[in-house]
Amino acid sequence: MQDEHQVSMLTEEEARAELARLAEILHQANIAYHGEDDPQITDAEYDRLKLRNAEIEAQFIHLKRGDSPSDVVGSAPSERFAKVTHAQRMMSLTNAFQAAEIADFDLRIRKYLGLGANAPLRYTAEPKIDGLSLSLRYEDGRLIQAATRGDGSVGENVTANARMMQDIPQVLKDAPALLEVRGEVYMTHTDFASLNARQAQAGARSFANPRNAAAGSLRQLDAQITRARPLKFFAYAWGELSEPLADTQSGALARLEALGFSTNPLTVLCDSPDDMMARYEQIEQQRAGLGYDIDGVVYKVDDLELQRRLGYRSTTPRWAIAHKFPAELAWTRLEAIEINVGRTGALSPVARLTPVTVGGVVVSNATLHNEDYIAGRDGDGSPIRGGKDIRVGDWVQVYRAGDVIPKIADLDLGKRPSGTVPFAFPQICPECGSDAIREDGDAVRRCSGGLICPAQAVEKLKHFVSRGAFDIEGLGAKQLEMFHADDQLPIHTPADIFTLEARDRQNMTKLANRDGWGEVSARNLFAAIDQRRTVPLARLIFALGIRHVGEVAARDLARHYGSWHALAEAVDAAAPAAECHLQADAAEAEERRLAAEEGRRARIKPVRDAVWLNMDAAAHAAWSDLIAIDGIGATVAVSLVTSFQQETERASIDRLVAELTIEDTALPDAPDSPVAGKTVVFTGTLSKMTRAEAKARAEALGAKVSGSVSAKTDILIAGPGAGSKATKAADLGVETMDEDAWLALIGGA
Numbered sequence: 001m002q003d004e005h006q007v008s009m010l011t012e013e014e015a016r017a018e019l020a021r022l023a024e025i026l027h028q029a030n031i032a033y034h035g036e037d038d039p040q041i042t043d044a045e046y047d048r049l050k051l052r053n054a055e056i057e058a059q060f061i062h063l064k065r066g067d068s069p070s071d072v073v074g075s076a077p078s079e080r081f082a083k084v085t086h087a088q089r090m091m092s093l094t095n096a097f098q099a100a101e102i103a104d105f106d107l108r109i110r111k112y113l114g115l116g117a118n119a120p121l122r123y124t125a126e127p128k129i130d131g132l133s134l135s136l137r138y139e140d141g142r143l144i145q146a147a148t149r150g151d152g153s154v155g156e157n158v159t160a161n162a163r164m165m166q167d168i169p170q171v172l173k174d175a176p177a178l179l180e181v182r183g184e185v186y187m188t189h190t191d192f193a194s195l196n197a198r199q200a201q202a203g204a205r206s207f208a209n210p211r212n213a214a215a216g217s218l219r220q221l222d223a224q225i226t227r228a229r230p231l232k233f234f235a236y237a238w239g240e241l242s243e244p245l246a247d248t249q250s251g252a253l254a255r256l257e258a259l260g261f262s263t264n265p266l267t268v269l270c271d272s273p274d275d276m277m278a279r280y281e282q283i284e285q286q287r288a289g290l291g292y293d294i295d296g297v298v299y300k301v302d303d304l305e306l307q308r309r310l311g312y313r314s315t316t317p318r319w320a321i322a323h324k325f326p327a328e329l330a331w332t333r334l335e336a337i338e339i340n341v342g343r344t345g346a347l348s349p350v351a352r353l354t355p356v357t358v359g360g361v362v363v364s365n366a367t368l369h370n371e372d373y374i375a376g377r378d379g380d381g382s383p384i385r386g387g388k389d390i391r392v393g394d395w396v397q398v399y400r401a402g403d404v405i406p407k408i409a410d411l412d413l414g415k416r417p418s419g420t421v422p423f424a425f426p427q428i429c430p431e432c433g434s435d436a437i438r439e440d441g442d443a444v445r446r447c448s449g450g451l452i453c454p455a456q457a458v459e460k461l462k463h464f465v466s467r468g469a470f471d472i473e474g475l476g477a478k479q480l481e482m483f484h485a486d487d488q489l490p491i492h493t494p495a496d497i498f499t500l501e502a503r504d505r506q507n508m509t510k511l512a513n514r515d516g517w518g519e520v521s522a523r524n525l526f527a528a529i530d531q532r533r534t535v536p537l538a539r540l541i542f543a544l545g546i547r548h549v550g551e552v553a554a555r556d557l558a559r560h561y562g563s564w565h566a567l568a569e570a571v572d573a574a575a576p577a578a579e580c581h582l583q584a585d586a587a588e589a590e591e592r593r594l595a596a597e598e599g600r601r602a603r604i605k606p607v608r609d610a611v612w613l614n615m616d617a618a619a620h621a622a623w624s625d626l627i628a629i630d631g632i633g634a635t636v637a638v639s640l641v642t643s644f645q646q647e648t649e650r651a652s653i654d655r656l657v658a659e660l661t662i663e664d665t666a667l668p669d670a671p672d673s674p675v676a677g678k679t680v681v682f683t684g685t686l687s688k689m690t691r692a693e694a695k696a697r698a699e700a701l702g703a704k705v706s707g708s709v710s711a712k713t714d715i716l717i718a719g720p721g722a723g724s725k726a727t728k729a730a731d732l733g734v735e736t737m738d739e740d741a742w743l744a745l746i747g748g749a
């Protein structure tokens with residue numbers, strides 16, 4: 001971008017030139033956005049340019065152009081997809097592909113609810129519509145907000161666009177005072193074909209498939225364009241409600257239908273996994289003739305009270321599953337195998353393919369997973385694809401399953417060109433030349449260069465600024481690559497981001513005077529960085545990009561330790577024990593090998609215990625505390641400790657922390673629950689719920705469920721048959737109650 005001067009200081013000639021430039025940029029941005037659902041500039045940048053355009057027009061009224069961007073778009077900049085925080089998270093679904101997984105799903109639910117194999121249990125079977133989900137909020141029967149799913153917690157405000165859709169009632173009669181209806185926006189095959197024909201006529205890019213077309217049409221800046229694009233909507237779920245819609249999923253669908261929503265007519269009730277499979281096959285048969293895309297069948301427990309008891313895992317309900325149709329396949333040529341180096345140093349092989357259409361999408365890359373996969377072996381060394389290795393030049397079968405990266409299903413040896421050789425997987429990192437090491441039991445070969453490897457450093461930085469992490473506006477992959485390679489104002493580690501402005505001040509050549517930058521964009525970047533100087537603990541932990549520490553683990557760690565100081569201290573204290581844990585693993589493996597050789601049973605416990613014998617008690621305690629956190633196993637713990645112990649990495653973390661204000665995580669996390677932060681133990685027989693359910697509910701309310709009574713126990717819930725735990729609790733003076741008292745305390749039947 002060129003330099004931008006204060007509007008009041010522009011000459012008329014400069015103003016005219018800049019209005020022309022802005023008209024062109026915004027016009028291009030609109031085309032990219034409208035035609036391709038593929039914006040080329042960020043929303044913030046778009047808004048900023050529009051604002052600047054309006055400011056210049058206000059100052060030079062007579063210079064306003066006939067094609068002024070101010071007139072092109074109906075909505076005000078701030079309405080350009082303002083963010084909406086969903087009152088209740090929009091969940092996704094666990095996928096299944098095999099009949100056995102459906103039987104498992106039914107078994108799991110029965111087990112969780114404590115239902116026998118023959119107890120009646122009904123499910124709805126609904127087609128899984130291949131579109132994009134939308135949440136519609138009605139207050140007193142009026143549509144007041146429509147929001148896309150976004151990341152599940154925060155979506156985009158597309159209210160103006162939803163008002164243009166015929167399938168979406170604006171006003172409801174006899175609806176609950178508060179009602180959030182959720183469902184899928186989709187486009188029919190016929191409408192998709194005519195839209196693409198119109199796009200082609202207008203010289204605009206065509207859409208790859210109806211789902212992209214639906215997404216592109218709903219996410220329109222100009223709601224009039226949405227109006228011109230025939231979008232449809234099926235309701236299948238709900239969010240916040242002032243009163244229940246019905247007692248069952250099927251009843252709720254009927255109620256939504258009565259309120260004026262379209263619900264899918266192929267929905268039926270099933271009484272068993274066999275019924276579900278039969279319905280799946282029927283729907284699959286009808287799939288091609290439906291006139292819209294579906295990609296599977298969703299089964300949901302029909303009884304809403306059971307749904308409530310089953311509840312949710314972090315992002316998916318326990319009471320539903322998506323049974324996907326098999327992926328679509330296509331044959332093409334493998335042109336090359338390239339190696340990408342990721343954030344954790346993993347060398348990931350990628351197949352470059354002659355582009356081919358798979359299920360309506362052009363595919364030119366596919367993952368090859370790891371070196372064993374290419375060689376035709378799985379992790380245990382047993383053959384996959386009948387042991388056929390993958391070579392450059394091979395004729396390969398590609399498939400896509402859902403949204404995932406394309407994969408290679410098979411290859412045709414009959415079409416293998418002569419003279420091909422097995423792929424030699426690199427033993428050194430193609431990016432930095434460090435040794436690429438494959439550890440025992442790991443399928444992946446990793447670059448050992450750590451932060452000296454530019455690929456790892458850049459990928460780590462990209463992760464650092466990504467959405468769930470620091471999410472710095474205006475600092476994306478492209479900018480980071482630029483700064484990483486920059487001699488004058490380099491960003492090599494996260495801390496460098498926060499010293500960027502100070503360093504720029506000292507430089508002769510300012511960022512603002514560089515190609516592609518201006519006063520405003522530089523100032524905006526510094527401001528965006530500054531805004532993120534205060535960070536919640538969980539985000540910081542996630543942002544560090546430590547292997548195995550994803551968003552969920554980061555949250556669990558933050559909740560457990562509460563502050564950076566407590567976390568760092570605990571991880572440091574646990575370091576010797578982590579080492580011990582690895583030695584114990586090695587000793588166990590050795591013992592297993594010996595035992596197999598000598599034809600005797602392996603003695604695991606004594607062998608492991610021997611390693612721990614001289615372990616310092618404080619380290620042992622810190623380690624036990626760390627791995628006792630729900631969701632944090634030894635693998636995560638070892639990875640965490642290793643990064644904190646690794647010198648360069650630790651220095652980088654410490655430098656970063658010095659730049660930040662870290663917000664502590666409240667302990668406990670659910671302050672309005674009477675049991676938040678309490679440690680509870682269940683013992684004896686429970687009659688109203690299974691152990692798994694009791695544990696999940698207690699944890700959802702912020703309690704910590706432990707298996708044994710100690711001085712740290714706050715409440716013992718003792719059912720009939722409680723034994724030594726009840727005695728111990730009495731000895732320790734731990735509060736003890738029965739199941740009913742517990743349910744009364746947590747306020748649930």
Ligand code: IVH
Binds near residue numbers: 184
């Ligand atoms: S229920 C709490 N039902 O599939 C459960 N989802 O892969 C919420 N989808 O995000 C989802 N048809 O966009 C449900 N009949 C159906 C569906 C359906 C399509 C989509 C939805 C969801 C995605 C999960």
